[in-house]
Amino acid sequence: MTEETNGLSRAARQDAFFQALCFSAAMVxxxxxxxxxxxxxxxxxxxxxxxxxxFFISAAWDPVAEDYGAAGPIVGxxxxxxxxxxxxxPLAVGIAVFLVEFCPAVLAKYVSMAVELLAGIPSIVYGMWxxxxxxxxxxxxxxxxxxxxxxxxxxxxxxFEGIPNGANIFTAAMILAIxxxxxxxxxxxELLLSVPTHVREAAYGxxxxxxxxxxxxxxxxxxxxxxxxxxxxxxxxxGETMAVTFIIGNSHEFPRSLFASGSTIASTxxxxxxxxxxxxxxxxxxxxxLVLFVITFAALVGAxxxxxxxxx
Amino acid sequence: xxxxxxxxDVASVILPPPMEQxxxxxxxxxxxYGKHQALFGVDLPVARGKITALIGPSxxxxxxxxxTLNKIYDLYPGQxxxxxxxxxxxxxxxxxxxxxxxxxxxxPAINGDNARLxxxxxxxxxxxxxxxxxxxxxxxxxxxxxxxxxxxxxxEIVETSLTRAALWDEVKDKLDKSGLSLSGGQQQRLxxxxxxxxxxxxxxxxxxxxxxxxxxxxxxxxxxIELKQSFTIVIVTHNLxxxxxxxxxxxxxxxxxxxxxxxxxxxFVRPATAAMRxxxxxxxx
Numbered sequence: 001m002t003e004e005t006n007g008l009s010r011a012a013r014q015d016a017f018f019q020a021l022c023f024s025a026a027m028v029x030x031x032x033x034x035x036x037x038x039x040x041x042x043x044x045x046x047x048x049x050x051x052x053x054x055f056f057i058s059a060a061w062d063p064v065a066e067d068y069g070a071a072g073p074i075v076g077x078x079x080x081x082x083x084x085x086x087x088x089x090p091l092a093v094g095i096a097v098f099l100v101e102f103c104p105a106v107l108a109k110y111v112s113m114a115v116e117l118l119a120g121i122p123s124i125v126y127g128m129w130x131x132x133x134x135x136x137x138x139x140x141x142x143x144x145x146x147x148x149x150x151x152x153x154x155x156x157x158x159x160f161e162g163i164p165n166g167a168n169i170f171t172a173a174m175i176l177a178i179x180x181x182x183x184x185x186x187x188x189x190e191l192l193l194s195v196p197t198h199v200r201e202a203a204y205g206x207x208x209x210x211x212x213x214x215x216x217x218x219x220x221x222x223x224x225x226x227x228x229x230x231x232x233x234x235x236x237x238x239g240e241t242m243a244v245t246f247i248i249g250n251s252h253e254f255p256r257s258l259f260a261s262g263s264t265i266a267s268t269x270x271x272x273x274x275x276x277x278x279x280x281x282x283x284x285x286x287x288x289x290l291v292l293f294v295i296t297f298a299a300l301v302g303a304x305x306x307x308x309x310x311x312x
Numbered sequence: 313x314x315x316x317x318x319x320x321d322v323a324s325v326i327l328p329p330p331m332e333q334x335x336x337x338x339x340x341x342x343x344x345y346g347k348h349q350a351l352f353g354v355d356l357p358v359a360r361g362k363i364t365a366l367i368g369p370s371x372x373x374x375x376x377x378x379x380t381l382n383k384i385y386d387l388y389p390g391q392x393x394x395x396x397x398x399x400x401x402x403x404x405x406x407x408x409x410x411x412x413x414x415x416x417x418x419x420p421a422i423n424g425d426n427a428r429l430x431x432x433x434x435x436x437x438x439x440x441x442x443x444x445x446x447x448x449x450x451x452x453x454x455x456x457x458x459x460x461x462x463x464x465x466x467x468e469i470v471e472t473s474l475t476r477a478a479l480w481d482e483v484k485d486k487l488d489k490s491g492l493s494l495s496g497g498q499q500q501r502l503x504x505x506x507x508x509x510x511x512x513x514x515x516x517x518x519x520x521x522x523x524x525x526x527x528x529x530x531x532x533x534x535x536x537i538e539l540k541q542s543f544t545i546v547i548v549t550h551n552l553x554x555x556x557x558x559x560x561x562x563x564x565x566x567x568x569x570x571x572x573x574x575x576x577x578x579x580f581v582r583p584a585t586a587a588m589r590x591x592x593x594x595x596x597x
Contacts, residue, residue: 105389196436196441198437198439198441199441199443200387201435201441202435202437202503203443205384206431206453206457206506207427207431207457207510209427212457217444220443221444284505302410
């Protein structure tokens with residue numbers, strides 16, 4: 001009897017210990033997150049206090065005059081990441097659907113491998129490829145022809161305005177799209193594979209064509225989790241630094257066209273942190289970091305809200 | 313189940329419905345999962361407007377047989393069928409073959425178009441498979457695949473189908489709720505409603521009640537008996553009482569062969585083969 005009680009209490013002790021262990025693991029994460037946020041707020045505070053709300057709407061970024069405004073990098077970040085998602089998402093859906101529904105098993109292995117390989121390439125390689133291959137090609141075969149064809153005073157003229165060197169917001173978005181593509185495609189593929197066989201068979205059993213099964217049944221079936229896949233890609237696109245720094249042109253001016261040089265928050269920080277001379281400059285960069293933190297967080301919360309809405 | 317191969321070798325007893333009553337006629341069907349043969353020269357005549365039940369121990373091939381009738385096995389590259397499945401004046405397994413004595417065509421040629429075939433031979437699966445959309449849309453979806461109807465017509469089709477599937481009273485106030493919010497039994501009747509909404513000639517049911525409680529099963533059976541006035545039904549079931557209660561013809565299968573096929577009344581009261589007698593009386597081997 002006593003032995004048994006001892007045994008039970010030992011199990012209970014173990015249980016409590018295990019719970020505490022898991023709890024502290026979770027708390028470490030929370031503390032890190034909170035610490036990060038606090039450090040960014042403290043570090044960025046001088047700049048935020050100095051410039052006030054102007055920091056977010058001013059496009060000035062002049063280390064000599066100590067005048068910093070984040071509008072250029074913020075818009076650059078949002079536009080490149082947004083464009084990248086617009087380019088990558090249809091491709092990713094196409095890849096995933098092809099792999100799951102149409103691809104012969106032999107080929108699927110190799111295509112999957114290629115997709116995974118794409119995810120494993122270091123971002124600096126993408127950056128170099130972007131600068132040395134994509135940018136010149138883009139300048140010669142897209143920007144220059146458009147330059148001659150499009151009336152510079154028209155809407156399109158303004159949209160495509162820019163120095164034809166291929167280092168601009170659009171090419172940066174293209175690189176980002178290639179980089180996030182494998183993440184989104186892989187997750188979407190897993191999700192499509194998770195659609196129960198009987199649901200798929202039922203759809204075919206109704207007389208659906210393969211296109212109807214995919215578009216009307218399978219994609220809606222995974223819609224909720226697919227938002228997670230998109231957010232994963234968006235998160236990566238928002239924060240991607242090296243490849244973007246290579247190709248975006250690193251201009252602090254507010255981007256006025258698709259083919260204008262620009263900068264993102266991450267590229268600005270990477271470019272200037274080592275050389276930031278004054279305290280205000282460092283503080284402005286930390287404030288930028290805080291903004292990126294908030295944007296990424298907002299994207300995640302937005303995704304959660306979307307998912308919640310769908311449940312109701 | 314301890315049936316051995318010898319019992320499957322017993323001469324089969326087939327008392328089919330007359331030729332002119334058949335809507336589907338399977339002749340000499342062999343089926344293969346890759347290299348493994350699962351059906352051996354199976355015959356299955358399906359009478360119009362009747363319920364045909366397929367029974368037999370697990371693994372006897374009854375579900376496999378059912379899945380050939382709307383060619384759903386076509387989704388899987390390793391599976392293939394040989395022989396004749398005659399429907400609409402054609403051999404579904406070989407659309408170009410000229411068939412002399414096939415059941416007459418009742419609609420446009422199918423010509424190997426699986427989508428068109430499945431609009432005319434619907435299927436309800438073992439597990440309820442509502443689509444991720446509202447109850448209304450679950451039914452409207454299938455109808456829209458095959459024809460254009462006005463909103464008013466669609467409302468009517470939805471109501472009629474749900475009524476025939478004995479579900480209307482339970483869902484009429486929540487048609488815009490997700491099909492997934494229903495109970496298992498309701499989901500299965502929704503799938504039946506969805507299947508009949510496209511007005512198929514034949515409805516295939518693969519153990520539709522195996523995941524349902526007795527009350528839901530009873531409701532489903534009532535619906536099926538009502539439905540046979542308008543549709544031909546082929547049902548695979550493990551439940552012998554169910555087969556005896558609702559079916560007009562019963563096919564007993566064993567080890568990939570059709571051992572006995574007769575009107576249900578006679579078949580259950582006086583099985584003609586030792587194998588079926590053992591099976592229905594619960595004396596295995």
